[in-house]
Amino acid sequence: MNLDHTVVDKQEVFGHPKGLLYLFFAELWERFSFYGMKALLVLYMTKHLLYSDDKSFGVMAAYMSLVYVTPMIGGIIADRYIGYRKSIILGGVLMAAGHFFLTIEQPVFFYGSLGLIIVGNGFFKPNISTMVGTLYEEGDRRRDSGFTIFYLGINLGGAIAPLLCAWLAELYGWHYGFLLAGIGMLIGLLVFKRGTQLTIFGDKGLVPDKKKYEKKIYGLNKGGRIWLIAWLSVPLFALIIRFNEFEHYLVWIASLFLIGYITYILIKVSLKERKRLLVAVYFTTLYALFAAVFEQAGSSLTLFADRNVNLIGINAAQTNSVNSIWIVVLAVPFAILWTFLSKKKANPNSAIKFGLGMLFLGLGFVVFGMSAQGVDEYARTPMFYLIFGYLILTIGELFLSPIGLSKITELSPVKYVTFIMGVWFSANFYGHFFAGKIAKLTTVKEGETSIFSKGFSGKISEVITGLSGAVTENGHTEAFQQLYSYVSVYANFGVITIVIGIIALVISPIIKKLMVGIH
Template sequence: MSLHHNQPKGLFLLFFVEMWERFSYYGMRALLVLYMVKYLMFSTEKAGRIYGWYTGLVYLTPLLGGYIADRYLGQRKCIIIGAVLMALGHFAMAFPSLPFFFSALGLLILGNGFFKPNISTVVGSLYEPNDPRRDAGFTIFYMGINLGALFSPLVCGTLGEKVGWHYGFGAAGVGMLMGLAMYLWGQKALLGDKCMKPAFIHGNRIEDKPLTHIEKQRIAVIFIMAFFVIFFWAAFEQAGSSLTLFADRETNRALSLFGYSWEMPASFFQAVNPLFILILAPFFSKLWVRLGEAQKEPPSPIKFVWGLGLLAVGFVVMIAAAAVYQQSGPVSVMWLMAAYFFHTMGELCLSPVGLSLVTKLAPAKFVSLLMGTWFLANFAANFVGGFFAGNYDAMNHTLFYMIPTGTAVGAGLLLLALTPQLRKWMHGVH
């Protein structure tokens, strides 16, 4: 069966809306640290701290956005509000002043809070509770995320580093407007009345019904799994900070082909992960289907363990790359390519699986709120990861990359030990 077999039409609208939103987010993120260090002349430590706060807070505000959607506005209105705020934020980045810079970060953080948990919830609403197409649908949606993330560093990174920083940020704003326009054009025809109203409506049975024992245990699983997500993303998000600095300073980016020489912008490495996602996601989707047909598909906690293990392998590659640099200077681009390859495989075992799992475990009246809670783990992870990246210049880089390797291995082993109990609390959800 093909990956897109009989998927709801609304999924493909959400695919392209999310693609443009992620184009804007990752285009801006690819430039952020380099812009602060090279244009605003911030120290590496200060830039790392700001990057950590920004990438952390964009995952804190979804808790607020999910609550407002569930209680007051519904997911569809919140998506529009979030898209407008983020477009304004990206265009504000195009103005070369510190007040505009920090105001832009604030708009982007707030807008993401309205947008991010609610578009994932709308994807989940396209399927009945036991619909076997759900995981494949989230894999398609995740490919949309990474299609946008693939092209944004190439477009925004080239404009920002080669033409002017503010052209790169402006291109990110145009991408967000494209996503908003597509959503406004297609939502009524392709989504119908799904998620138009909040789950909490006065007199609605959903509001009055107390949580059952099974629902409470399933919610507990969401929180426990979110805890382990922190360890994954704190290490993974070095891609936008310490790994970008490694690409800029310690990697030989000079390429020569048919007598033409060209130095690859450091921001281009931000496109490697989404490129690998687009190549590998269909394989992983088919792998889960084949294992399921053979009654051998691992439960979600075990997939998370695989993800943490593969992440650790990627950082072992970086330990070796840092050691080579210390011995002989700038290293081949293949070191970073190999690290991103393992990181991407780990991501595919964890991230789309986690999004799907939340929509399966969460009670109807708390879906957006619990999706926001899921992203709250990313807040903690990005804050920790940014704080850690701020020590990049002060530490031996071989030792620096040993730390995320060790935390990923430790978290994976602990989750493996907890898996039997988690499976009991999931009550049949795989």
């Protein structure tokens, strides 16, 4: 036995396990690649490929939703067959290839590249997050703080990437932006590989059953067969993106699979584990609702910034950095806050944090809606509202997303932890699917009437935006009609999200009881 892999490195950095530092930087560079490409994608389709808004939103929604359904499969494969480490390496290689193939301007490479990133993310994303969870024992008070720091790494990558990739894309061409994203992914892989070579992670994340893993069929061990299947599955996902109008069938299939497998787990586990797992499902459902509204960033909010915001110093693609920059500014203060409140025994429980997260998200979108109050004669709104709205919804994100990552690793039965982490990321699958539907509500054509211009919704729109449904009628420019279609959607969904947040706060004592001792 190799003793190097049976002893966990006990060194700490800033009061946290040293392994967190390596996972932090590996995730930072992986997210650099992911968000760098995401910032360019919808503008690349509308401005370079000349896709319509409707088609672009369809492709974007299909791509972003599938990116978050594959982690369920990747989680099962890691749990049962190849372990976290090999899954992370496989995922990273696939994602890097996807980013590099985007530099080739052919439809087959465009859709194939998105397919590669989808499959790669399924192996990478749930397993690196689960690796963070293995660094902390159950009940370790540093856990929430540790995941918030890890979340800072995600968003450092998310903050830097759109600025640099969009700058390169604008200066030299779209493909240079995609190339830089691919280089970022390779750096992330090298950082993770270095951590394993230094035995920073001890015996965490290794193959569950070495003997079964090494058994060969047709000259390939289990790892080799999974690599082959992963590459062969890419065309399937590429086709789903190409024909995204049929994606709702996949939503039904994924839902039936989820319900079936979670029911199976509920039957197998103890009563305490069952209660905790139900809370994990509840948190995941709230996160899906959160993502459906939040993920207008990168799609409709990017086009809103491009067409209806007086941008100063940055272009529309670079506005994708705003959310991540706010997280970089706020993540450490939040991590310190949770640790401080824990010491004072005043840290709100996770159910309350989720309710507050939804509440702040809704307020952020209400601010986007309010931006129309300051509209100029060119149908452009002050940039202040965009920046301030992102600040408020970022506070909501910090109440919910990193806390969710932390709690899922605690609430999940140990045997199924990576699959349940995949279920958590499936919230983004549903979120992005419905985010695409919401984004399409902003594509009201000239002469059409917005569904948010009449009745109670129309009143909400008018009070928050200062504009009435008359904007969509004769006598107003197309730019004003487009502005109204954006801000009326943001105002109404902001209010809906605030109501959901209030309901979550009201029922939080019930949820807390089901968590059985987990804060």
